[in-house]
Amino acid sequence: MKPDPPALPPTPRPDAATLAAWDREHVWHAFTQMQEYEPLLVERGEGAWLVDVDGRRYLDGSASMWCAIHGHAHPRLDAALAAQAAKICHTTNLGLSNPTTVEFARRLVEVAPAGLEKVFFSGDGSSAVEAALKIAFQYWLQADPPREGRTKFVAIGEAYHGDTLGAVAVGGVDRFTSVFAPLTFEPIRLPSPGGACPSTGRPAPALGESLAALERVLEAHAGKVAAMVMEPVLQAAAGIWLHPPGYLAGVREITRRHGVLLVLDEVATGFGRTGTMFACQREEVAPDFLCLAKGLSAGYLPMAATLTTAAVWRAFLGPHASRRTFFHGHTYGGNPLGAAVGLASLDVFREERVLEGLPAKIERLAAGVSGLAGHPHVAEVRQLGLVAGIELAAQKSPRRAFPWQEQRGMRACRAARAHGALLRPLGDVVVLWPPLSITLDEIDRLCAAAAAGIDTATGQ
Numbered sequence: 001m002k003p004d005p006p007a008l009p010p011t012p013r014p015d016a017a018t019l020a021a022w023d024r025e026h027v028w029h030a031f032t033q034m035q036e037y038e039p040l041l042v043e044r045g046e047g048a049w050l051v052d053v054d055g056r057r058y059l060d061g062s063a064s065m066w067c068a069i070h071g072h073a074h075p076r077l078d079a080a081l082a083a084q085a086a087k088i089c090h091t092t093n094l095g096l097s098n099p100t101t102v103e104f105a106r107r108l109v110e111v112a113p114a115g116l117e118k119v120f121f122s123g124d125g126s127s128a129v130e131a132a133l134k135i136a137f138q139y140w141l142q143a144d145p146p147r148e149g150r151t152k153f154v155a156i157g158e159a160y161h162g163d164t165l166g167a168v169a170v171g172g173v174d175r176f177t178s179v180f181a182p183l184t185f186e187p188i189r190l191p192s193p194g195g196a197c198p199s200t201g202r203p204a205p206a207l208g209e210s211l212a213a214l215e216r217v218l219e220a221h222a223g224k225v226a227a228m229v230m231e232p233v234l235q236a237a238a239g240i241w242l243h244p245p246g247y248l249a250g251v252r253e254i255t256r257r258h259g260v261l262l263v264l265d266e267v268a269t270g271f272g273r274t275g276t277m278f279a280c281q282r283e284e285v286a287p288d289f290l291c292l293a294k295g296l297s298a299g300y301l302p303m304a305a306t307l308t309t310a311a312v313w314r315a316f317l318g319p320h321a322s323r324r325t326f327f328h329g330h331t332y333g334g335n336p337l338g339a340a341v342g343l344a345s346l347d348v349f350r351e352e353r354v355l356e357g358l359p360a361k362i363e364r365l366a367a368g369v370s371g372l373a374g375h376p377h378v379a380e381v382r383q384l385g386l387v388a389g390i391e392l393a394a395q396k397s398p399r400r401a402f403p404w405q406e407q408r409g410m411r412a413c414r415a416a417r418a419h420g421a422l423l424r425p426l427g428d429v430v431v432l433w434p435p436l437s438i439t440l441d442e443i444d445r446l447c448a449a450a451a452a453g454i455d456t457a458t459g460q
Contacts (some may be wrong), residue, residue, distance in 0.1 A: 003060070004252030016041065022267070037131055040417075045072025045442075048438040050422060054424050059446050063435045066236070066268050068299035070348055071437040080344035084337050091364030093121055101295040104339035107281070107346050108305060113286035116307040121334035125293035126162025128304035131288040132263045134165045134328055135308065135316075137228040139261070142315040142324050152229040154214070154260070155187040158195060160237030161265050162227065170229045174235055186219055190224070192231035192242035196235065206243075207309040213251040218258040227261035233279040233384065235416065236268040239387025239429040240382045261312075267304070270350070271295030272436050274385035275358050288312060291406040296338075298345040298388060298396055303338030331356040354436055362386055364440045368447030375451075377408075386438075390430040390450065392458060402428055416453030421446050423453070430454060 014022070014257060020039040029037060041053045046070045050060045063069060070077060084100060091098045105119040120131055133153065140150035155161075155170040162171070169184035171177045172192075177184075191211035196203050205213070232248045235241040255262045264287040269279035269293075276282050278290070279319035289312075293304035314362045316323040332338075348354065362385055367387045374379045392409060402408045409425030416423050425431060430450055434443065454460075 019053065021284045024398070026267040031090060040422075046072070047071040048435050048442050058420055058422040058440075059442055059449065060435060061421045061446050062431065062433050063298050066273075066422070066433050067294035067296075067297075069273075069295040069436045070298050070345060074298070074348065074437075075369060076348055077300060077341050077344050080340045081337060083298060084340035086163040087336075088334055089337055094329055097334065098336045098339075100336040100343065101339040102333040103340050105305075107343060108292075108307065108434040111346065112307050112383070113280060113284050113429050115276065115309050116290055117310050118308050118313045120306040120308070121175060122304045122306065123302050123332050124163040124304050125265075125283050125291065125329060126167045128163045128267060128293050128306045129161045129167045129170070129263070130292035131299065131306040131328060132229070132291055132308075133170070135306070135312065135326060136261050136263065136289065137324065139312050139315045140226050144315070149222065149224050150226040152225045153185075153187045154190060154217060154225055156190050156230050156235070157231070158238035158241065159192070159231060159236060159265075160235070161231075162267070166169050168199065176237075187229075188221060190214060191236065191246045192235060193242060194243045194307070195238060198291035207244040207246055207250070207267045210244075211254065211312065213252060214254050214270060215437070218254065218260060222258070225258070225260045227263050228255050229263040229265065232285070233269060233274055233385070234284055236387075237426060239391065239426045240384075240387060240431060246283070248285050249279060252283075252285045252287070263287065263291065267291055267292045267293045271345075272355055272385075273387060273433075275355070275362060277349070277355065280383070295345075296349075297341045300341040300418070301335065301338040302332065303335060303342065312373075340433055349426060358386060358436065361436075361440065361443060364443045365432065365434075365447070368443060369450075371447075372451055372454065375458075375460070377453065377460070380452065386434065386436060388432045389426070390454065391431065392428040392454065404428070412453040412457035414453070415456035416449045419452045421449035421453075423450060 019041055023039040035442040040299045041450050042050045044051050048060055050058050097177050100339040108119055109117055122128055129441055140147045153170055156170045159172045160165040165184050168177050168180050172186050190213055191205055194204055227443050233243055252262060264280050270292050285452060288309055296305060316324050316326050365386060365388060366383050367385055369381050372378050372390055375422040378390055379396055379399050380391045382389045394400045409430055412430050413423040434446055
């Protein structure tokens with residue numbers, strides 16, 4: 001018998017400088033000009049705080065890209081992840097299931113708007129929207145009777161729905177989508193009800209004007225529109241553009257009257273961000289599709305879900321030979337680890353009374369950012385729920401933007417790091433999007449850091 005081979009020494013851990021060098025050399029970061037990239041390596045998180053490899057602490061002012069709703073290292077979520085990993089980490093959702101994912105689907109149906117009874121799992125927000133687009137398209141082909149002519153989609157200007165090709169097609173943020181236009185389809189585009197036209201400076205339309213525009217579009221394209229796709233209440237990546245109250249409810253009434261499906265993208269706004277579990281519940285709207293991700297698994301694992309109605313579901317039922325199956329899926333769709341954390345997150349909402357605790361935090365954030373409205377280089381402060389957008393400008397009135405090449409928003413966020421906060425801008429809009437678990441004192445510190453960063457970036 002051969003002797004066991006000698007044990008190899010443990011692989012030495014690279015130091016911070018080596019990791020930074022490898023980061024520059026190997027990692028291609030999303031939405032980042034790599035020629036200008038300066039590494040910042042976050043090693044761990046504690047509640048609303050992030051800690052880098054050098055031990056510096058920062059408030060997580062973007063909830064780690066809008067998904068860490070309960071903060072970091074929440075003991076309930078950590079325990080749920082470990083317990084599921086001790087059972088099984090992954091089973092395919094293609095033709096079989098697992099108890100955790102089944103229970104999670106049921107719990108989602110219980111907290112979702114009425115009528116959303118079917119859950120299609122996928123991997124991220126773009127995928128959730130992509131699935132909704134394809135289901136809506138196929139639904140009309142298989143409806144009783146079929147309506148093959150319903151092939152068009154209505155979308156809103158400056159919308160963002162993700163980076164897969166279908167999601168890009170209905171997206172309207174030019175800097176994210178224009179280069180890929182040859183690969184996508186053209187939706188019917190409505191002006192955003194929440195912001196000025198970025199190319200002409202035309203102010204946001206009034207509520208009645210916005211709803212009348214939708215009515216005209218659906219009348220002009222009668223029998224041709226499959227669905228309308230929109231972010232409810234606020235458009236996040238547009239720069240925290242707020243829709244006028246009543247717009248969402250009006251859209252639901254008009255689309256229902258014209259027989260058009262309504263797809264609501266709540267990837268960003270879902271799970272408490274606007275003060276209710278889902279933003280559409282602010283206006284008591286139940287869509288035909290609800291797209292979820294980000295906070296779905298509290299930022300722990302990539303997971304998404306597209307919820308829809310039994311009426312849509314029934315159009316896909318039939319014998320195999322009918323070819324009515326939805327031939328679409330993702331390897332990690334319905335992953336039990338993500339489902340376990342998602343279940344625990346819903347428990348946290350209930351047991352820690354998260355929604356009940358939000359009004360005081362929302363009021364504190366509103367007070368903190370309202371003081372910036374008088375800043376000579378703050379054109380507008382937009383706030384709803386536990387999110388705020390602070391738009392910078394070279395001149396307030398008449399408004400004159402900074403040259404985009406100067407990256408004033410990014411400079412403000414980088415300057416805020418010296419004051420203990422990590423923020424991410426949307427162009428020249430400094431965004432505050434903290435975990436729902438943030439404390440009142442931490443909100444004050446976050447607002448102060450943002451104000452200091454804005455002063456530095458604008459030369460005040």
